[in-house]
Amino acid sequence: MDNWQYLVVLAACLAITAPLELFGTGVYRQAWRAASAVLPVAAVFVVWDVIAIGGHIWSYNPQYVTGLELPGDMPIEELLFFVVIPLCGLLTYNAVDAILVRLRRKRKQKAPST
């Protein structure tokens, strides 16, 4: 079971942030926009990651990963990390944005019309 730990952490991140999709125009509902924000950045960070793994700057504990690896000795979990964490960030940003817009609208309605 320990081998699933990194994957479970990522799945928990997705599960906790999933309800944020209900705010505003959402993130998953704008899949193309989300992909064009997440994937170019992920590509750069994957290159950085592969170089760091190759240079023994960091490594992954074989006890806590599934062992599925991409070329460059990169665990599949690490690739998912570069998609999952940015999605969590986008969901947070989108939800905060929707809440602020709602608050501003309310304040406007309350203010006496001049």
Next chain:
Amino acid sequence: MTALGYTLPAVVAVLAVCVLEFAVLRTGLFRRAVYWISMVIVLGFQIPVDGWLTKLSAPIVIYDDRHTSGVRFPFDIPVEDFLFGWAMVTAVLLLWERQRLRDQRRNETP
């Protein structure tokens, strides 16, 4: 050489993201309250998640200390991780904002 393997690229990543915003995209993201509020929330979640990944008692990610500053805070998180995370999330938000501004412009000039 010490600290060059992780510390240096982490600092470069932060600078590169600043250049991306101020010289290329100019989305105005850093002037939006929504950005700073979101980043505080992201940071609040990074600490438990990253803390779990890097805890020295049972680490999922293992760092070669010769390539980091050696400063681990809070818990056992190498401080470089916060630069790494900030650069990654901010870069994604910049590209997301660019799309929003594009759509706005398209709506203004039919």
